[in-house]
Amino acid sequence: MRADRVAIPAGVAATVAALAVLFYYPVGSVLAAAVYQGGRLTLAPLAEVLSDPFYVGVAHYLVTDPLGIPGGVAEWLAAGAPSVRLGLFGFTAYQAALSTVASVLLGLPGAYLLARFEFPGRRLLRSVTILPFVLPSIMVAVGFLAMFGRTGVFNDLLGPLGLGPVELVGTLEIVVLAHAFYNAPLVTRLVTTAWESVDRRQVETARTMGASPLRAFRDVVAPQLLPSLMTAALLTFVFTFMTFPIVLALGGLELATVEVWLYARVQDLDLAEAATLGTLETALSLGLTYAYLRYEAAQVQAGSAGESLGRAPLFDGWRSLDARRLGLLAYAAVALVVFVGPLASLVVESVTGPDGGFTLEYYAFLLEQQRGVAVGTVRPLPAVRNSLLFGAGTLLLALPMGVVVSVVATRGGRGSRAAEALLTAPLAVSGIVVGLGLLQTLVFGTELFGHRVVVTGAGAVIAAHAVAAYPFVSRNVTPALGGLDGRLVDAARSLGASRARALVDVELPLVAGALVAGAAFAFAISVGEFDSTVLLAEGVDSYTMPVALERYVGNRSLGPNLGPATAMGTVLLAVTAASFVVIDRVGGRWER
Amino acid sequence: MRRRTFLGRTGVGVAGLAGLAGCVGDGSDGEAGTATEGSTDTATEASTGTTTGTTAGPSGTLMVATYSSFTGEDTAGNWLKSAFESEYPDVTVEFATPENGVNQFVQRKQQGAPIDADLFVGLNTGELVRVDEQLDEELFAPAADGVEGSDRVKQDLWIDPDGRAIPYDTGYISLVYDEDEVDEPDTFDSLLEPAYEDALITQNAQHSDPGRAFLLWTIHEKGPDQYLDYWQGLVDNGVQIMDDWQPAYNAYTEGEAPMVVSYSTDQVYYHGEDVDVSRHQVGFINDQGYANPEAMARFVDSDQPALAERFMEFALTEEAQKEIAVRNVQFPAVEGVEPGGDFGEYALEPPEPVTYSYDELVGNVSGWIEQWARQVATN
Numbered sequence: 001m002r003a004d005r006v007a008i009p010a011g012v013a014a015t016v017a018a019l020a021v022l023f024y025y026p027v028g029s030v031l032a033a034a035v036y037q038g039g040r041l042t043l044a045p046l047a048e049v050l051s052d053p054f055y056v057g058v059a060h061y062l063v064t065d066p067l068g069i070p071g072g073v074a075e076w077l078a079a080g081a082p083s084v085r086l087g088l089f090g091f092t093a094y095q096a097a098l099s100t101v102a103s104v105l106l107g108l109p110g111a112y113l114l115a116r117f118e119f120p121g122r123r124l125l126r127s128v129t130i131l132p133f134v135l136p137s138i139m140v141a142v143g144f145l146a147m148f149g150r151t152g153v154f155n156d157l158l159g160p161l162g163l164g165p166v167e168l169v170g171t172l173e174i175v176v177l178a179h180a181f182y183n184a185p186l187v188t189r190l191v192t193t194a195w196e197s198v199d200r201r202q203v204e205t206a207r208t209m210g211a212s213p214l215r216a217f218r219d220v221v222a223p224q225l226l227p228s229l230m231t232a233a234l235l236t237f238v239f240t241f242m243t244f245p246i247v248l249a250l251g252g253l254e255l256a257t258v259e260v261w262l263y264a265r266v267q268d269l270d271l272a273e274a275a276t277l278g279t280l281e282t283a284l285s286l287g288l289t290y291a292y293l294r295y296e297a298a299q300v301q302a303g304s305a306g307e308s309l310g311r312a313p314l315f316d317g318w319r320s321l322d323a324r325r326l327g328l329l330a331y332a333a334v335a336l337v338v339f340v341g342p343l344a345s346l347v348v349e350s351v352t353g354p355d356g357g358f359t360l361e362y363y364a365f366l367l368e369q370q371r372g373v374a375v376g377t378v379r380p381l382p383a384v385r386n387s388l389l390f391g392a393g394t395l396l397l398a399l400p401m402g403v404v405v406s407v408v409a410t411r412g413g414r415g416s417r418a419a420e421a422l423l424t425a426p427l428a429v430s431g432i433v434v435g436l437g438l439l440q441t442l443v444f445g446t447e448l449f450g451h452r453v454v455v456t457g458a459g460a461v462i463a464a465h466a467v468a469a470y471p472f473v474s475r476n477v478t479p480a481l482g483g484l485d486g487r488l489v490d491a492a493r494s495l496g497a498s499r500a501r502a503l504v505d506v507e508l509p510l511v512a513g514a515l516v517a518g519a520a521f522a523f524a525i526s527v528g529e530f531d532s533t534v535l536l537a538e539g540v541d542s543y544t545m546p547v548a549l550e551r552y553v554g555n556r557s558l559g560p561n562l563g564p565a566t567a568m569g570t571v572l573l574a575v576t577a578a579s580f581v582v583i584d585r586v587g588g589r590w591e592r
Numbered sequence: 593m594r595r596r597t598f599l600g601r602t603g604v605g606v607a608g609l610a611g612l613a614g615c616v617g618d619g620s621d622g623e624a625g626t627a628t629e630g631s632t633d634t635a636t637e638a639s640t641g642t643t644t645g646t647t648a649g650p651s652g653t654l655m656v657a658t659y660s661s662f663t664g665e666d667t668a669g670n671w672l673k674s675a676f677e678s679e680y681p682d683v684t685v686e687f688a689t690p691e692n693g694v695n696q697f698v699q700r701k702q703q704g705a706p707i708d709a710d711l712f713v714g715l716n717t718g719e720l721v722r723v724d725e726q727l728d729e730e731l732f733a734p735a736a737d738g739v740e741g742s743d744r745v746k747q748d749l750w751i752d753p754d755g756r757a758i759p760y761d762t763g764y765i766s767l768v769y770d771e772d773e774v775d776e777p778d779t780f781d782s783l784l785e786p787a788y789e790d791a792l793i794t795q796n797a798q799h800s801d802p803g804r805a806f807l808l809w810t811i812h813e814k815g816p817d818q819y820l821d822y823w824q825g826l827v828d829n830g831v832q833i834m835d836d837w838q839p840a841y842n843a844y845t846e847g848e849a850p851m852v853v854s855y856s857t858d859q860v861y862y863h864g865e866d867v868d869v870s871r872h873q874v875g876f877i878n879d880q881g882y883a884n885p886e887a888m889a890r891f892v893d894s895d896q897p898a899l900a901e902r903f904m905e906f907a908l909t910e911e912a913q914k915e916i917a918v919r920n921v922q923f924p925a926v927e928g929v930e931p932g933g934d935f936g937e938y939a940l941e942p943p944e945p946v947t948y949s950y951d952e953l954v955g956n957v958s959g960w961i962e963q964w965a966r967q968v969a970t971n
Contacts, residue, residue, distance in 0.1 A: 054966055054969075054970065085970075088969065138838065138839065141839055141842075142842060145842060145843060145846045145848070146846065149843070149846045149847065149848060150846070150847050150848050151846060151847040152846070169832075169843060169848050170832050170848075245835065248796060248834060248835030248836075248839070249834060249835045249839040250839075252832050252833045252834055253796050253798075253833040253834075253965065253968045253969055254827070254833065254968055254969065256965070256968075256969040260798075260969075261965075261969075263798075263799065264798035264799060264962075264965065267692075267695065267798065267799050268722070268798075268958055268961075268962075269695060269698060269699070269722060269726050270958075354845075354862075354867075355866060355867070355868075368665070369664075369665060372664070372665035373665075374663070374664055374665045374666075374667070374670040374673075374674075375663055375664075375669075375670060375673060375685075375686070375687055376660065376662075376663025376664040376667070376669065376670065376687050376689065377663075377664045377665045378664060439692070439696075439699070440699065440703060444699070444700055444703050444705035445705055447704075452705070452706070534691040535691060551660050551661070551664075553838055554659075554660060554661035554838075555661055555664065556661070556861070556921065557665075557666050557667075559861035559862065560838075560841055560854075560858070560861055561845070562838065562842060
């Protein structure tokens with residue numbers, strides 16, 4: 001069984017090679033412009049950004065006048081500590097922090113509900129929690145306008161209660177809410193998985209030793225949930241730090257983030273300044289990732305995955321309506337407004353004409369496109385097929401890659417945190433930088449031995465999706481793997497199993513829940529991905545559901561409205577919801 | 593030229609299938625020949641071919657780079673392709689729709705990557721300025737002299753002093769407003785009045801065509817030294833600056849504000865008995881509209897230069913001009929063309945079109961936009 005013995009090293013090598021070609025080389029080619037100009041290394045562009053109050057606010061004194069800082073702080077305190085200028089970076093971090101708090105507040109009760117209560121449709125609900133993740137921002141903006149706009153459903157609900165109207169569009173509040181819409185499900189998903197893998201016997205032991213339920217939660221359950229909660233918070237912070245379409249579609253330029261600026265610089269082909277902003281952004285998020293990974297490694301406790309906690313029925317007659325359940329009911333009402341509202345509005349928009357009446361015109365439009373033969377016609381069925389194919393291909397690549405990285409991470413030893421941070425880097429780099437890098441290197445091609453090597457087509461799209469997706473697999477699997485009792489592997493190995501066999505036969509079945517959660521994320525990333533798909537897909541005819549949707553936004557044959565795009569968005573919702581249910585159900589068979 | 597070869601092969605495949613289906617024609621023979629002989633031969637063939645004869649007309653594949661909504665069912669691009677191909681049976685028109693538009697080709701040129709297209713369709717003045725500021729070499733070739741009909745293009749639409757880019761249509765940026773909510777604003781200054789508080793939605797000039805046009809319009813009227821003050825006034829009066837035309841228009845439709853920066857062709861979409869036209873009034877501030885012409889230009893690296901020029905000529909014919917106007921919902925670029933139909937009836941032209949010329953934008957446009965964005969973003 002030699003193949004068995006080399007499987008893990010070979011997997012590591014393949015992962016690193018894929019990353020080098022599809023990530024480090026393209027991204028490096030962009031970021032190099034920040035420090036390499038006119039043929040030599042320079043720090044000038046970095047210094048320029050860091051000394052510009054527009055970008056860094058009061059922090060520019062760190063570069064422009066470091067010695068004057070103590071005096072400046074004293075003066076500022078003497079003036080009663082008025083609010084200071086945050087600059088673009090400061091404001092971006094501020095809104096990301098608010099968005100993270102909102103996502104955790106909105107996501108955590110959901111995890112509690114899904115992990116601890118039994119009710120009809122629980123598994124379905126658990127499967128589709130990931131749905132917001134795949135929605136293109138323009139659709140979310142449409143849903144949010146219909147839900148929270150001046151004349152939206154939310155104000156219609158508030159009216160009879162004698163409240164409102166609230167005007168949210170254009171404010172920081174609606175941006176934060178939209179970010180919570182995207183990221184709270186991430187919190188729910190990650191924490192639910194962790195909660196479900198808490199060993200019931202540990203809790204029972206604590207209880208028999210006299211701990212109150214609250215105490216048992218605090219001492220046994222909470223420490224096991226914390227790493228997943230921190231993962232979710234970190235990911236949310238990094239994502240919302242790099243946000244851009246939502247800010248512009250719902251908030252406007254006044255709430256501009258670093259990424260808005262980066263995108264504008266790219267469009268103006270000022271690539272040096274774009275690269276500088278990208279470098280600073282990447283350094284910040286990589287630093288955060290590294291700090292988090294160190295924390296996570298310190299948190300993971302040895303234990304073996306045993307039986308999961310039992311779930312209480314959510315409804316058990318009126319008498320069961322205690323404070324906990326009333327709280328959950330209130331939460332359900334909030335979730336209905338924030339999550340179901342915008343999605344339902346999207347579906348409603350797809351069957352509502354400009355005059356407000358019912359229409360099937362937009363679905364007829366989709367059918368007509370399907371029959372279309374003209375060059376450049378975006379047909380819905382190939383879009384669905386491509387999305388599913390790319391999603392399945394991404395799963396095949398991202399699952400092994402993610403597991404390999406998790407094995408590297410849990411092996412421990414010197415530098416394994418740094419190695420993990422570098423292997424997790426695709427999470428920390430802005431989509432614009434990755435897209436631009438892919439364009440300049442793989443799409444344009446590189447001269448190699450006198451030939452121009454160009455990478456395009458379905459294979460390249462899948463590879464790019466897998467690179468973006470595998471960190472989610474490892475972020476799910478690593479904590480679970482690290483939590484396993486090391487003696488299980490030792491026992492398997494002493495009985496003659498290779499490391500790879502021990503992984504496949506012993507460890508992975510024990511962390512199946514986390515693996516399925518990771519698979520769902522990988523699939524979601526692939527289905528929702530837009531930037532690199534557009535750049536890498538060859539010609540006008542390979543497109544995915546989000547690309548089709550974007551093209552329908554630009555198609556004005558039915559007038560300047562989003563009807564066709566909302567119809568495609570509804571198709572996207574239906575197809576992906578069905579896929580997630582399948583992933584959860586098929587994966588679920590591993591669980592017991 | 594790998595891509596061209598690939599497309600050629602695809603052409604053979606299609607021709608082969610057509611042969612099997614029993615509909616062999618002259619066209620398929622020509623295509624197969626092109627594919628096997630390679631593109632260099634085709635180029636010579638096309639440039640030596642005459643334009644009048646149909647028997648010895650140009651042949652080969654013309655790769656047209658454009659924006660994605662120019663292609664597809666019922667679009668101007670698809671009409672042009674079909675009509676051009678029936679005029680020249682040995683020619684195939686293919687479309688490339690790079691997501692980042694003309695930047696794609698600027699970057700290709702900068703990196704020494706091949707330019708796999710012959711013609712770019714959908715260029716505006718600001719983009720042409722950016723192309724020239726970014727590149728030392730020429731990306732586009734002078735064409736106006738070789739393209740019949742270009743002398744009939746309206747004088748004030750010419751965006752290129754070097755005659756490379758030839759306008760084929762134009763839009764006029766204007767306001768669209770709800771007359772039940774607000775009166776039509778007469779001047780830019782009136783937009784600063786309390787009557788228009790929180791009333792206007794516009795787009796981000798950094799990446800939206802109408803948003804950029806509206807910004808340039810205000811600079812045109814207020815002057816490069818005054819426009820930032822004017823915009824501070826607009827911001828203080830509650831102007832909303834959204835990502836692009838679609839989110840902005842959508843917010844307008846949802847009643848977020850009674851005015852939006854849009855196009856003067858709005859009523860082409862919204863007219864008739866069951867439409868409330870009061871929601872779709874077109875407002876020309878100062879009786880002006882900002883013209884945003886769209887132009888086409890041939891790549892220097894094209895290996896089908898003659899064919900590219902035939903295509904541009906074709907787009908300027910009266911028939912094509914009418915079809916482009918109606919299907920793209922933009923005004924014709926050629927003098928004396930009347931599209932008729934709904935378009936002729938409902939598309940409104942501003943009494944006084946204004947625009948910035950190429951020379952006025954060179955060296956200024958990037959700076960103007962960045963100053964503007966910094967001003968708004970620090971609020």
